């Protein structure tokens with residue numbers, strides 16, 4: 001961490017700043033406390049608590065009552081919090097790429113990391129799964145972490161010799177300015193469908209939060225890679241072109257990387273791609289069209305960050321799947337497979353079930369639920385998608401958080417009245433497995449890589465993959 005004194009921040013006094021926090025519960029002696037107005041609470045109410053814990057200055061709105069402590073007054077305290085975080089942790093890998101979109105961010109950043117690593121760059125990625133380097137995975141609490149965590153992660157990656165990092169840009173993170181001080185080299189967009197309307201309220205506001213990455217955070221003329229197969233992608237691409245970015249359009253209807261054909265095999269798929277007018281064919285060791293789309297987005301980002309085309313294509317032929325994304329967890333003794341996937345939106349479920357369907361001779365069965373304290377409007381829609389595209393649906397719990405689990409299940413069942421309801425997730429998975437006949441397939445969706453079930457404020461250890469394996473044993 002950089003050494004700063006109060007006077008370096010324009011405040012009086014020589015006291016050394018030992019750290020920064022926006023949570024009074026984490027304040028230590030010598031910290032600057034950022035008292036931020038929030039979505040549920042107001043950080044300014046916690047100034048007395050922060051002072052008791054040893055805060056020596058407050059960063060907040062000009063009207064904040066600091067009880068005599070020096071005030072770093074700001075009309076945009078979240079932005080200035082990010083700026084101070086960057087001053088304390090200034091290191092950053094030279095190439096930083098951010099990926100946004102409703103679905104596919106975690107997969108795309110991990111594939112991009114693998115391509116860079118294959119090309120000889122010391123690489124990392126971070127997001128929902130944590131911070132991944134060639135040495136392993138360290139957990140993180142958010143998809144786009146709070147600015148302080150973000151810059152301390154960047155700084156330590158830089159210290160460890162990482163030159164290339166791919167990060168996920170969530171709509172919450174963009175809206176709350178968590179990544180405003182990151183110096184970006186390029187950005188990618190996967191797709192936009194419904195999620196998080198509880199927070200953003202309208203589809204337009206959700207889109208604009210994502211669009212901030214391109215319109216406000218990315219330096220002029222930077223490369224952008226946009227999947228243009230949906231309306232949001234096309235509209236974003238047009239904006240990026242108008243703003244003089246180096247805009248690359250990719251996808252089935254992409255101009256710069258066009259997917260001409262995908263031939264699915266049991267556990268792989270052959271892609272025919274037209275890259276800048278030239279045809280290439282590769283076999284990627286991943287199943288499911290959506291995984292191919294994410295791999296192509298990663299390819300686009302690898303190319304604009306300097307990886308030679310042949311190297312990037314060779315890397316794609318050796319990609320490893322991401323934990324909990326169409327991961328085969330095991331097979332019943334009659335051969336029927338059980339997959340674990342992280343689909344937690346209507347479109348995610350649709351794409352997941354469409355991807356698996358061609359490989360199923362018998363019945364396609366699904367166990368899933370919807371998260372509590374998250375967009376309630378997506379629940380019946382997810383139920384309807386499951387009902388329409390699977391042959392057998394079991395609705396269960398998925399992180400009820402502070403909501404009543406039965407109420408969440410009831411909302412899902414509105415879209416899927418014929419489904420079986422089994423609240424306990426382990427019992428639901430057991431029921432799904434017991435129904436599996438030869439030729440069938442079961443997919444357990446919604447939790448993917450997650451290692452816990454959040455009930456109230458408590459995290460109960462729970463892993464879909466482990467539970468499936470225990471039940472199959």
Ligand SMILES: CC(=O)N[C@H]1[C@@H](OP(=O)(O)OP(=O)(O)OC[C@H]2O[C@@H](n3ccc(=O)[nH]c3=O)[C@H](O)[C@@H]2O)O[C@H](CO)[C@@H](O)[C@@H]1O[C@H](C)C(=O)N[C@@H](C)C(=O)N[C@H](CCC(=O)O)C(=O)O
Pocket residue numbers: 022023024025036037038039040041042043044046128141142143144145146147170171172173176199
């Ligand atoms: C809705 C939301 O995103 N909230 C985030 C936001 O909290 P907030 O500022 O609104 O919090 P608040 O509870 O109103 O409190 C206001 C302030 O008082 C402070 N406080 C509060 C209590 C106290 O005792 N002392 C104290 O100082 C809080 O630290 C906060 O600074 O800023 C906090 C600090 O960065 C985050 O931890 C918090 O994430 C909450 C826990 C959360 O669940 N967020 C999820 C929805 C989220 O961000 N998800 C995205 C997207 C996921 C995806 O689709 O991939 C992500 O990037 O992870």
Ligand SMILES: Nc1ncnc2c1ncn2[C@@H]1O[C@H](COP(=O)(O)OP(=O)(O)OP(=O)(O)O)[C@@H](O)[C@H]1O
Pocket residue numbers: 101102103104105106107108128143168190191290291293294324325326341342343344347348349351352448
């Ligand atoms: N390109 C895609 N189009 C539609 N659905 C997808 C796509 N990629 C992934 N999915 C679905 O979304 C799930 C989550 O994928 P991934 O973790 O890569 O997305 P994410 O954007 O990081 O999600 P989150 O918002 O939780 O961080 C997958 O398990 C799959 O069901």
Ligand SMILES: N[C@H](CCC[C@H](N)C(=O)O)C(=O)O
Pocket residue numbers: 128143344370371372374398399446447450
């Ligand atoms: N990043 C997403 C993940 C949802 C995963 C699902 N298991 C849930 O809890 O709803 C979110 O926080 O909304």
Ligand SMILES: [Mg+2]
Pocket residue numbers: 105106107127128129143168
């Ligand atoms: Mg993610």
